[in-house]
Amino acid sequence: MAVSMSHKQKVYQGILQKIRHYMDTQHLQPGDKLPSERELAQTLGAGRSSIREALRAMEFLGLIETRRGEGTFLSTYQSFQTVELLASFILRESKTRIDLAETLRILEKEAAKLVFSKFTEQDVNYLQVILCKQDQTLEETHAVFFRYIFERSNNRLLTKVWRLMYEFLATAEGISYPRGFYEELIQLYATNHYDGIELLYLELAKK
Amino acid sequence: MAVSMSHKQKVYQGILQKIRHYMDTQHLQPGDKLPSERELAQTLGAGRSSIREALRAMEFLGLIETRRGEGTFLSTYQSFQTVELLASFILRESKTRIDLAETLRILEKEAAKLVFSKFTEQDVNYLQVILCKQDQTLEETHAVFFRYIFERSNNRLLTKVWRLMYEFLATAEGISYPRGFYEELIQLYATNHYDGIELLYLELAKK
DNA sequence: CATCCAACAGTGGTCAGACCACCGGTAACT
DNA sequence: AGTTACCGGTGGTCTGACCACTGTTGGATG
Structure with missing residues (x-):
């Protein structure tokens, strides 16, 4: 009933x-x-x-x-086939893409802030290494970079939601920010500058 | 063939x-x-x-x-049924109430920031009215309050995700903040104090 | 003539049963 | 002991049937 x-x-x-x-x-x-x-x-x-x-x-x-x-x-692992087919169908709808991108950025920003106090020098170094690798595209770097951050965020739910949306959008179009963005973010971690994260993303939104 | x-x-x-x-x-x-x-x-x-x-x-x-x-x-508009269904399976595993509450707060905070520049005096008044109604519990007020904010955010995906998580968590335990929180948030809107939102939530996290 | 309503055809929703291709185990045969 | 043929269980697919619902149509009624 x-x-x-x-x-x-x-x-x-x-x-x-x-x-x-x-x-x-x-x-x-x-x-x-x-x-x-x-x-x-x-x-x-x-x-x-x-x-x-x-x-x-x-x-x-x-x-x-x-x-x-x-x-x-x-399933033991995440199937990508789904996402690909899905992307091939859907993503003409521009509003969807915009919503997705916006939400994605929010999640990344907040994850970056969550891990801020936890990050050690070692973590920062690791991110640096990721960024320096030359054998991958900027899009791949983005994925690896934030995957690490989300893992360290210690919030499984947040991570899952992000991964889902990311794969969703990434199959249709590459996702990445200017290389300088990642460097600045690392710099903020290194110099213990919490408030800078918000500003960094604010600048990103302007473009 | x-x-x-x-x-x-x-x-x-x-x-x-x-x-x-x-x-x-x-x-x-x-x-x-x-x-x-x-x-x-x-x-x-x-x-x-x-x-x-x-x-x-x-x-x-x-x-x-x-x-x-x-x-x-x-379809005339893009629905996020996929997200909805997936979420119900994902949430099933992420039993960590803490993750949920944290993520929920992030979404609410960001939604509050998204609508900031859009909000008119009328919007602020409307929120004020919601808050003043005496015939509902604080939990109900919370739901109505943020539902309005999310609607004005103009991001259907973000709204969808929030609603899902909110309903999921709300069935288990009531969700609300001290009454003063909502008043202060409205005050920030009224006085055009964008940065205050971040701080307001920062205080919330301390408790 | 205008109005109403009952019958009808078309549609998605669901079920039951049939057959196929495939996989894994096993019993029979060598 | 090793090989092979068989058999039961499984997903993949098709067909035909019935139901509930919708919009239309055509006639009966005022």
């Missing part, structure tokens, strides 16, 4: 909820096997095609991996 | 390509109608269930909108 009254939620959406719940209660880990489609259909009281629509959604998001003749498994 | 030869590509993935091609050649605009599922099945030489799996994927990406009894239409 709860949900599907007013909204007439589709079956496969309910299936998604139930599968997630199943994953919770069974404490499934990445790589574990899900029940077969037929079994799920019977257990959850739905048609197999509805189950498949739900699984297709999860597969699309890179949450599961299906192997014909074997079964369906929880 | 076309699709399933070498890569064992699934039918629905081929369908996606074809539909996109169709959209291109027919110069479909947002809001336009797609052929019916049955017609697509016949035209593209596939079963209706495969067509549906493809459409389901597109629906996730917010590309199309299906209306029972009417048909399938290209």
Whole structure:
């Protein structure tokens, strides 16, 4: 009675909820096997095609991996295929891109601020090394650079959200700032200049 | 011969390509109608269930909108259903309430800053009214207060992410700050004191 | 003539069943 | 013991059926 009254939620959406719940209660880990489609259909009281629509959604998001003749498994790693296909479709919508870019920058800025007090000289050196590597594009550098920062932020949720959005946008267009930006940021860390981060991003927004 | 030869590509993935091609050649605009599922099945030489799996994927990406009894239409606006679904799975793991609360605060702070330059006297008055209402708890006030700010931020993605996290956390524990916090924030808007936002949140974190 | 409403055709939503291709294990055979 | 053929389980796909819902249409009614 709860949900599907007013909204007439589709079956496969309910299936998604139930599968997630199943994953919770069974404490499934990445790589574990899900029940077969037929079994799920019977257990959850739905048609197999509805189950498949739900699984297709999860597969699309890179949450599961299906192997014909074997079964369906929880993904061990992040599937990029999803993101690529997605990007090939969507990203003409300019407002989406703008929102994404803006949000992305907010997350990066705040992560940079979160780790500020934690950063040691060693951390700063490490970032420096990343920046100096010549065998990668600026876009790659950006990814490695911030991935490190987010890891040190010690906020898994923030990190996940960032990674998701980043991959989302990065497949369509490279993401990076002027090289000087990264150098200045490192400089701020080195000179213990917290407030500079906000200003640094403020300048970035102007361009 | 076309699709399933070498890569064992699934039918629905081929369908996606074809539909996109169709959209291109027919110069479909947002809001336009797609052929019916049955017609697509016949035209593209596939079963209706495969067509549906493809459409389901597109629906996730917010590309199309299906209306029972009417048909399938290209989305007029970009929805973030993908993000929503993914978030529900991600949040499932990130049980760390601390991460959530931290991220939530970051989003709110940045939204507050985003709307700063846009805010008129009228907006400030409206927030004042929200705050003065006595018939609701502080938690409810918090929700209404920031919902308004996020709406004015003009960043749908940011708003979506916030709402998701907020609802997720709010069900577990009430979320609110001291009443004085909101008053001070309004005061900052009224006195055109941008930098104060950062400081205000800094104080909040200390407690 | 204008208005209303019932019947109808078309659409997405869902289910059940069938067949195929594939994988892994196992029993039979050499 | 090693090889092979088979078999059960799994995902991949198609078909046909029924339901619920929508917009239209055409006739009955005032």
